[in-house]
Amino acid sequence: MTHGRIFRNIRLGIKSLMLHKLRSFLTILGVVFGVGSVVSMLSVGEGASRDAISYIKRLGASTLVVESMKPEEEMNASSSANNRWHTAFGLRYEDEPRIARLPNVVRTVPAKILRNREARVGELATNVRIVGTTPDWFDLIRRPLLAGRVLSAKDMQEGDGVCVLSERAARALLPNGGVIGQNITIGSAYHFRVVGVIKADEGSAGGVQTPDQPFDMYIPLNVAWQRFHDTDRQKGTGSYSNELIQLHRIIVEVTDVDQVKPTAVAVRAMLQRFHSRLDYDIKIPLALIRQAQATQRVFSIVLASIASISLLVGGIGIMNIMLASVTERTREIGVRRAIGARRRQIIGQFLIEAVVLSFVGGVIGVAFGVFVPYGITAFTGMSSVVTAWSIGLSLSISLVVGVTFGLYPAQRAARVDPIIALRHE
Amino acid sequence: MIHPAAQADPGSSDTVIQFDDVFKIYQMGSNEVRALDGVSISFHRGEFWSIMGPSGSGKSTMLNLLGCLDRPTAGRCLIDQHDVAGLEDDQLSDIRLRRLGFVFQSFNLIPQLTVSENIEMPMSYLGIDADEAADRAAELADMVGLGDRLGHRPTELSGGQQQRVAVARALANDPSILLADEPTGNLDSSTGRQIMELMRELHEQGRTIVMVTHERHVADYSQKQLHMLDGRIGRIEEAGSS
Numbered sequence: 001m002t003h004g005r006i007f008r009n010i011r012l013g014i015k016s017l018m019l020h021k022l023r024s025f026l027t028i029l030g031v032v033f034g035v036g037s038v039v040s041m042l043s044v045g046e047g048a049s050r051d052a053i054s055y056i057k058r059l060g061a062s063t064l065v066v067e068s069m070k071p072e073e074e075m076n077a078s079s080s081a082n083n084r085w086h087t088a089f090g091l092r093y094e095d096e097p098r099i100a101r102l103p104n105v106v107r108t109v110p111a112k113i114l115r116n117r118e119a120r121v122g123e124l125a126t127n128v129r130i131v132g133t134t135p136d137w138f139d140l141i142r143r144p145l146l147a148g149r150v151l152s153a154k155d156m157q158e159g160d161g162v163c164v165l166s167e168r169a170a171r172a173l174l175p176n177g178g179v180i181g182q183n184i185t186i187g188s189a190y191h192f193r194v195v196g197v198i199k200a201d202e203g204s205a206g207g208v209q210t211p212d213q214p215f216d217m218y219i220p221l222n223v224a225w226q227r228f229h230d231t232d233r234q235k236g237t238g239s240y241s242n243e244l245i246q247l248h249r250i251i252v253e254v255t256d257v258d259q260v261k262p263t264a265v266a267v268r269a270m271l272q273r274f275h276s277r278l279d280y281d282i283k284i285p286l287a288l289i290r291q292a293q294a295t296q297r298v299f300s301i302v303l304a305s306i307a308s309i310s311l312l313v314g315g316i317g318i319m320n321i322m323l324a325s326v327t328e329r330t331r332e333i334g335v336r337r338a339i340g341a342r343r344r345q346i347i348g349q350f351l352i353e354a355v356v357l358s359f360v361g362g363v364i365g366v367a368f369g370v371f372v373p374y375g376i377t378a379f380t381g382m383s384s385v386v387t388a389w390s391i392g393l394s395l396s397i398s399l400v401v402g403v404t405f406g407l408y409p410a411q412r413a414a415r416v417d418p419i420i421a422l423r424h425e
Numbered sequence: 426m427i428h429p430a431a432q433a434d435p436g437s438s439d440t441v442i443q444f445d446d447v448f449k450i451y452q453m454g455s456n457e458v459r460a461l462d463g464v465s466i467s468f469h470r471g472e473f474w475s476i477m478g479p480s481g482s483g484k485s486t487m488l489n490l491l492g493c494l495d496r497p498t499a500g501r502c503l504i505d506q507h508d509v510a511g512l513e514d515d516q517l518s519d520i521r522l523r524r525l526g527f528v529f530q531s532f533n534l535i536p537q538l539t540v541s542e543n544i545e546m547p548m549s550y551l552g553i554d555a556d557e558a559a560d561r562a563a564e565l566a567d568m569v570g571l572g573d574r575l576g577h578r579p580t581e582l583s584g585g586q587q588q589r590v591a592v593a594r595a596l597a598n599d600p601s602i603l604l605a606d607e608p609t610g611n612l613d614s615s616t617g618r619q620i621m622e623l624m625r626e627l628h629e630q631g632r633t634i635v636m637v638t639h640e641r642h643v644a645d646y647s648q649k650q651l652h653m654l655d656g657r658i659g660r661i662e663e664a665g666s667s
Contacts, residue, residue: 004555015537335533338494339547339594340522342515419494422529 013352016325024357027321030314031361031401032368035394037307039369042390044376045300047383052289052296055210061257061286063140064264065211066091066099066250066271069281070243088244089279093225095271096250102266104259105252109136111211112224113248119173119217120185126172128165128217130186132224138164138198140251141212148180148196155195156220161227163192166200166216184217190227192219211251260284311397314361315405322354322409326416333413334421343414350413354406355399362398366391440503441601441633442468442491447500449486449656460486461497462656468635470601473628475636475644478653485606487653488637492525492604493517505601522550526595530607532587534579540566540590541575547597558597565593569623585616592623603627605636609643621646 017024068090093110100108112132119128131137138150146167155162163184170179174194183191200212230244254263264282271280326333333346341349370391373384449461461483468474478484489495490502493509494517502509505524509517521527526547534543544562549555566572569589571582579587588608595603605624609617625646628634636647644650645664652659 005549005552008549008555012538012542019537331533332535335529335535336546336550337518338492338521338527339550340518340520340525340598341550342518344515345550419489422533 009348009352010356013349013356016329017353017356023321027317027357028361028364030317031311031358031398032314032365034307034311034314034401035362035365035398036368036372037310038304038394038397039366039386039390040372040376040384041300041303041307042393043369043373043384043386044382045296045303046385046387046390047373047377048296048300049293050385051383052293055289056286062254062260063285064252064254064260064267065283065285066095066252066267067281067283068245068248069279071277071279087242089277090245091247091250091280092274093246095247095274098270098274099250099252099267102263102270104255104263106255107136107140107253109133109140109251109253110221110247111137111249111251112221112228112246114224114228117186117217119169121173121182124173124175126169126215128169128215129213130224130228131216131218132221132228133218134221137211137218140253141210143212144199146197146199148194150196150198151218151220156222159220159223159226161190161192161223162195162219164196164198164218165194166212166214167197168200169215169217170194170197172215192217211249257286260286308397311401315358315401318354318357318402319405319409321357322350322406323412325353326350326409326413329413330416330421330424333416334418334424337416337418338422346414346416347407347410350410351403351406354409355402358398358402358405359395362395365398366394369394439469440467441470441505442466442635443501443503444490445501445503447490447497447502449483449490449495450498459656461490463500464656464658465500466651466658466661468602468633470633471628471631473624473634473636473646473648474651475638475647475649476651476653477637477639477641477644478659479639481655482653482659483656484637484653486656488604488606488635491602491635492527493520522547523598524601526598526600526603528588528591528595528603528605528608530610532579532584532591532611534587534590534594536579538578539575540571540577540579540582543579543590544594544597547594551598561597562593565596566590568596569593583616584612585619588612588616588620589623592620592627596627601633603632603634605634607638608636609638609640617643 070087071089091110096108096110099105110133114130114132116127117130118125133151134156135151135153138145148164150164151162165173165179165184173184174182179194179197182194184194185191198218200214200216230246231242252263252267254260261284264284268282336346336349370386373386376382377384444464444466447461447464448459451458451460464483464487476484476487486495490497490509491504493504493512496502496510496512500510504520507516507520509520512520535546538546541559541562544565545555545558548558548561553561563572563575566575569592571586571589571593574582574586574590579590582590588611603624608624609620612620621643624634624636628648634647636643638644648664650662650664652662
């Protein structure tokens, strides 16, 4: 068949389908939803995997994170009747140089984290997360510097009350610009001079969050200790407890990806010598992300498979309507056969109609499937990425559905006996 | 295209249809129905035949065999020198497409297609280029007096006009034989006369026409009348001889 004849046959097929506009439209809907959901589900899966990749790119694959963790016995104790509790646990300042001395460790970044502190400039206030850290933080978490400078070794030595703000915190506190040199007040007494603004963003992948967050305020670690000490008051249900934590987190960068696991083992072995309880946890972001990715992939496949069931249902709808059409048009088939159409040409005619139905459904479904992920992202915060291959795959599947479910009705049409068909009213 | 399975006509090359002792037998339960019971006849090029007879006389069966829609139970049916009995379904389709043109009682135009597309249909099955087919369709529509209705749907035409389109469609691939099954059956008498005038014109142009009818005044347009009775040939009348 030449191209011209294929197009002509498709045009004539569309004409036949347009005889029953509503019926054709309803038949198409099944495929529309099927293809739409396949594209959406694949885009959500793809989004999760992109998140993971961007996380790895941002932080580097060769890091591990040591975090303070409340030991289990303490958790149980604090839930007992005693409503004032003072617990000390977690990483200690001296753990950081110990880890830094381990082989293959390139850099260690300690972080003392104080959540939900009210920061104030004049009348404006916002809640920030205060991160007491060292200049190494900014080398490890590479974020664009928007104004001023990051923390320096000099800030550490002199114990200055300086801070670097994240972009959104800066905008909330000093919306009119002129951020550098301004004083930020924390609580009632402490002032910090802004020396720089950095872009900071939240990103998460597989339950692993990037170390920085949108409302961050970075100050020298020693200043954080001097001013805020180590006590953190935790509110419980009708009670509160004071937790004594020196360091919340130590991010460890090693020479390359292959050294991450051995170093984790070495860190654990070293910490066991100095900590009597298990009050720390070692996380390997890359491994967690890989695991999450694998889970996500299975999840995507399951979702896409469920979505494919609606495609199957759509296909059955097409088959149903094509069978009805063959019965209705028995006379037309008889006439065409009497005029000299071969069986194959009758099959071709009805197959084209079925494929037109499913393909048009596929195209509309792709339009839906490209649109829906925006909604998913807006409502759930899950990332979604519509890829060309998922569109191509869905369209191919819709073609296959058309051929598969159109073939039987078309064969039925071709088997019609022209003599009987011509008598058919 | 002459198929290898086709057999050469032993008789005159002028013979377009030759039936030799043709039987068509249907099994209805335990009864054997002889729709055709040993029919032998030949039609020649340029003749205009009508086949007459009461219902059940076998005239429809004759038409089905003439139209290559059916195969005989026994005997030989040569259509334009091809033995229908030995042909595959595709080859029968091919004979219908190239050598036969059908005109039906109820016109049988395809409703969703325009006049032009209906006339083009046999040509498209033959694989004729779309532009060429459209040109020829326009010519044929002109010939049957509907050159200005090419873009119309069948439902927008009168019965007589629809039947003219059907005639144009039957002629699309320039067939050797035009088969008509009660072509005036669904038309009023004056429209019917116009269609029969058209058939007469086509005959005068040298076309071979075989028409099934039960109406005397319609049969009168033909040259020769074949009267069927109980699956056999009753008598043959020639125009002017009766």
